[in-house]
Amino acid sequence: MLTGVFAALADPTRRAILTRLKDGDATVAELAAPFSMSQPAVSKHLKVLEQAGLISRSQRATARLSHLEAEPLREAIGWLMDYRAYWAESFDRLDDLLDDLKEQP
Amino acid sequence: MLTGVFAALADPTRRAILTRLKDGDATVAELAAPFSMSQPAVSKHLKVLEQAGLISRSQRATARLSHLEAEPLREAIGWLMDYRAYWAESFDRLDDLLDDLKEQP
DNA sequence: CGCATCCTTAACCATATGGTTCTGAAACCA
DNA sequence: TGGTTTCAGAACCATATGGTTAAGGATGCG
Numbered sequence: 001m002l003t004g005v006f007a008a009l010a011d012p013t014r015r016a017i018l019t020r021l022k023d024g025d026a027t028v029a030e031l032a033a034p035f036s037m038s039q040p041a042v043s044k045h046l047k048v049l050e051q052a053g054l055i056s057r058s059q060r061a062t063a064r065l066s067h068l069e070a071e072p073l074r075e076a077i078g079w080l081m082d083y084r085a086y087w088a089e090s091f092d093r094l095d096d097l098l099d100d101l102k103e104q105p
Numbered sequence: 106m107l108t109g110v111f112a113a114l115a116d117p118t119r120r121a122i123l124t125r126l127k128d129g130d131a132t133v134a135e136l137a138a139p140f141s142m143s144q145p146a147v148s149k150h151l152k153v154l155e156q157a158g159l160i161s162r163s164q165r166a167t168a169r170l171s172h173l174e175a176e177p178l179r180e181a182i183g184w185l186m187d188y189r190a191y192w193a194e195s196f197d198r199l200d201d202l203l204d205d206l207k208e209q210p
Numbered sequence: 211c212g213c214a215t216c217c218t219t220a221a222c223c224a225t226a227t228g229g230t231t232c233t234g235a236a237a238c239c240a
Numbered sequence: 241t242g243g244t245t246t247c248a249g250a251a252c253c254a255t256a257t258g259g260t261t262a263a264g265g266a267t268g269c270g
Contacts, residue, residue, distance in 0.1 A: 007115035012108055028247060041229055043248060062237050070191035080182045086175035133217060146259055167267050
């Protein structure tokens with residue numbers, strides 16, 4: 001599943017879509033608007049994101065809303081965190097980062 | 106550059122290579138050993154990892170050592186952390202996670 | 211020098227990926 | 241009913257990806 005998540009994140013369009021979805025659910029047309037790309041292309045990206053578990057989609061009702069599901073991102077971070085001891089950054093600064101994360105929820 | 110990092114991480118073989126490199130530098134033959142895969146295939150994976158900045162390679166001397174460079178992983182975490190407010194996990198548990206990270210360096 | 215070792219490069223192949231256009235289904239509107 | 245809107249699916253195409261085998265360059269050793 002990590003494979004699917006990282007593969008989904010490897011595409012800039014898909015990362016932009018996820019970023020957009022932080023502002024709230026959106027229709028396919030809304031998600032497609034910023035890109036010089038056909039609507040079916042965006043639909044394909046949404047399918048990839050859905051299969052990676054990164055979005056869910058509400059039943060169509062003339063429009064079809066995409067909703068951010070960030071849980072797989074937590075799993076990805078879990079994997080990445082195992083490498084924190086190998087970052088060049090000092091542990092003092094790592095502590096600062098972690099403090100920051102706790103302070104600005 | 107995030108694109109390259111996530112693309113590199115999308116392959117299970119490459120993730121396993123990175124994991125192996127946490128135990129120390131290794132030759133191509135050592136890295137190839139665990140996989141039922143030709144050695145040139147592993148060389149290709151190493152090239153991908155190198156281009157993503159995830160490994161560096163010492164000058165050959167009959168052997169060629171790969172060395173883990175975890176800095177890009179920190180950048181990847183930086184991107185992912187922007188989604189922490191959308192995790193299903195409660196913030197209390199997030200705090201626990203962050204505490205754990207600070208305690209077991 | 212001659213040869214073995216370690217690894218890269220080249221050529222090739224099958225499949226995956228990211229895009230297109232065209233078609234069509236499902237729900238609303240008049 | 242019929243048209244419009246919103247989106248997905250199919251067919252297609254070019255290129256990228258992940259693997260193979262075969263060949264060759266660089267280093268160390270007898």
